[in-house]
Amino acid sequence: MQDIVFQWIEAERRRQEEGLELIASENYASPSVLAALGSVLNNKYAEGLPGKRYYGGCEFVDEVERVAQERLKQLFGAVWVNVQPHSGAQANAAVLLTLLQLGDKMLSFELAHGGHLTHGSPLNSSGKLYTIRHYGVRPDTYRLDYDQIRDIAREFRPKVLMTGASSYPRDWDWATLRRIADEVGAYLVADIAHPAGLIASDLLNDPLPHVHVVTSTTHKTLRGPRGGIIMIGKDLEVPTASGKPRKLSALLESGLFPGIQGGPHMHSIAAKAVAFGEALQPSFRSYSQQVIRNAQTLARELQGLGYTVLTGGTDNHIVLIDLRNKGITGKAAEQGLEKAGITVNKNLIPYDPQPPLVSSGIRLGTPALTTRGFTEAEFQQVARWIDQALSHLSDEAYLLRLKEEIREFLKAYPLPYASVSVATLS
Numbered sequence: 001m002q003d004i005v006f007q008w009i010e011a012e013r014r015r016q017e018e019g020l021e022l023i024a025s026e027n028y029a030s031p032s033v034l035a036a037l038g039s040v041l042n043n044k045y046a047e048g049l050p051g052k053r054y055y056g057g058c059e060f061v062d063e064v065e066r067v068a069q070e071r072l073k074q075l076f077g078a079v080w081v082n083v084q085p086h087s088g089a090q091a092n093a094a095v096l097l098t099l100l101q102l103g104d105k106m107l108s109f110e111l112a113h114g115g116h117l118t119h120g121s122p123l124n125s126s127g128k129l130y131t132i133r134h135y136g137v138r139p140d141t142y143r144l145d146y147d148q149i150r151d152i153a154r155e156f157r158p159k160v161l162m163t164g165a166s167s168y169p170r171d172w173d174w175a176t177l178r179r180i181a182d183e184v185g186a187y188l189v190a191d192i193a194h195p196a197g198l199i200a201s202d203l204l205n206d207p208l209p210h211v212h213v214v215t216s217t218t219h220k221t222l223r224g225p226r227g228g229i230i231m232i233g234k235d236l237e238v239p240t241a242s243g244k245p246r247k248l249s250a251l252l253e254s255g256l257f258p259g260i261q262g263g264p265h266m267h268s269i270a271a272k273a274v275a276f277g278e279a280l281q282p283s284f285r286s287y288s289q290q291v292i293r294n295a296q297t298l299a300r301e302l303q304g305l306g307y308t309v310l311t312g313g314t315d316n317h318i319v320l321i322d323l324r325n326k327g328i329t330g331k332a333a334e335q336g337l338e339k340a341g342i343t344v345n346k347n348l349i350p351y352d353p354q355p356p357l358v359s360s361g362i363r364l365g366t367p368a369l370t371t372r373g374f375t376e377a378e379f380q381q382v383a384r385w386i387d388q389a390l391s392h393l394s395d396e397a398y399l400l401r402l403k404e405e406i407r408e409f410l411k412a413y414p415l416p417y418a419s420v421s422v423a424t425l426s
C-alpha cells in the first residue's frame with residue numbers, strides 16, 4: 001500500500017499546478033533537478049572536498065561536486081566557490097563565523113525594510129553572536145540611502161558590511177558599497193539569494209568584482225534545488241586571530257565545514273550541478289529577461305489599478321505593494337488571494353505601522369509563473385485577477401469562482417512536470 005505521504009505530495013503537486021504562484025522566493029525546478037534530488041546520491045557520506053574526503057567510495061560524488069563547482073565558477077566568473085551550504089541561512093552563518101569573532105560588529109540592512117533574519121536579527125544566531133546595527137531605506141523614496149550607509153559605517157566601524165535583501169525591488173550599487181567598506185576597513189558581503197539568476201544572466205549589477213564574499217540560495221531566480229552557495233571574485237590573503245595571514249577561500253572552507261555543517265548533501269549538490277548547467281544555456285538568459293519584463297508589467301498594471309507600488313516599480317523580480325490606500329492589511333490580502341488560488345506573502349513595508357504578522361503590504365514575484373510561460377499579456381491578466389480578488393475579500397463565492405477561472409486558464413500553461421506525479425516514483 002502506498003504511504004500516505006505520497007498522497008500529500010501529489011496533493012501539493014496539484015496545488016502548484018492549479019494556482020497562481022507569486023511568492024517571490026519560489027520557482028519550479030526542472031524534472032532533471034528533481035531527479036538528481038531524488039537520486040541514490042542521498043545515500044552517500046562525503047565529508048570534506050573532492051579528492052580530500054574523510055570517507056571512502058567518493059570517486060563518483062567527487063566528479064559530481066567538481067562539475068557543480070566548475071559550472072558555478074563559469075556562471076558568475078568566480079575564482080573560488082563552495083557548493084556545500086545546505087541552504088542560504090547556512091551560507092551566511094558560515095561566512096559570518098569566518099569573518100567575525102564573538103561580539104564583533106556587523107552593519108546590515110534592516111529586516112523590516114527588506115533585509116533577512118540571518119543578517120543580524122536578535123532571533124537568529126547572527127544577532128546573538130555579533131553586535132549589530134542596521135541601515136534602512138529613505139522614508140520618501142523607499143530606496144537605499146548610500147550616504148546614510150556611509151555615515152553609519154564611519155561612526156560604527158563594522159568589521160562586516162552585509163548587503164542584499166529578501167524584499168527590495170531595486171538594484172544595488174556594489175562599487176559604492178565597496179568604497180564605504182574600504183574606508184572603514186570592513187569586509188563587504190553580498191547576499192544575492194533573491195536576484196542570483198538575474199545576476200548570472202548579466203541583467204543586474206554584478207557584485208563579484210566588488211565584494212569580498214558572495215552568498216546565495218540556489219532555488220529562487222536561479223531555479224535549482226533548495227540550497228546555498230558561497231563564492232569569491234578574488235582570493236585575498238587575510239589576517240587571522242593567530243597573526244598568520246591565510247587565504248580567504250581556505251578560511252571560508254573551514255568556516256562551513258567543520259564550522260557549522262557536517263556531511264554535504266551530495267544529492268543536492270548533484271541537483272545544483274544540473275541547475276547550473278541549465279542556467280548556462282542561452283535560454284536561461286531569455287527566461288531571466290522575461291522575469292524582469294513581467295515584474296515591470298505587473299507593477300505598471302497594478303499602479304494603473306490604483307495600487308501603491310513601492311519605489312514606483314522594480315529592477316528585478318519583486319513587486320512590493322503598500323495596501324494602506326485600499327484599507328486592506330497584508331494579512332487579509334494574503335488570505336483572500338489564497339481563496340482565489342493566488343499565492344502571495346504578506347510583507348512589512350518600511351516604517352510599517354502594523355506588526356509583522358499583520359503588515360501593510362504584499363510581496364509579489366514573477367520567477368515561478370515565468371517558468372510556466374507567462375509573458376506580459378498574462379501578467380496584465382494577473383494584475384486584474386489580484387485587483388478583482390482584493391475588491392471582493394468578503395465575497396467567498398466570488399473568490400471561489402475566480403479560483404475556478406484561474407485553474408481553467410492555467411491548463412494552457414503546464415508545469416514542467418505536469419503529467420508526472422511524483423507519487424508514482426514510489
Ligand SMILES: Cc1ncc(COP(=O)(O)O)c(C=O)c1O
Binds near residue numbers: 193
Ligand atoms: C536574502 C536572503 N538570504 C538568505 C535566505 C535564507 O535562505 P534559506 O531559506 O535557503 O536558508 C533568504 C531566504 O529567503 C533570503 O531571502
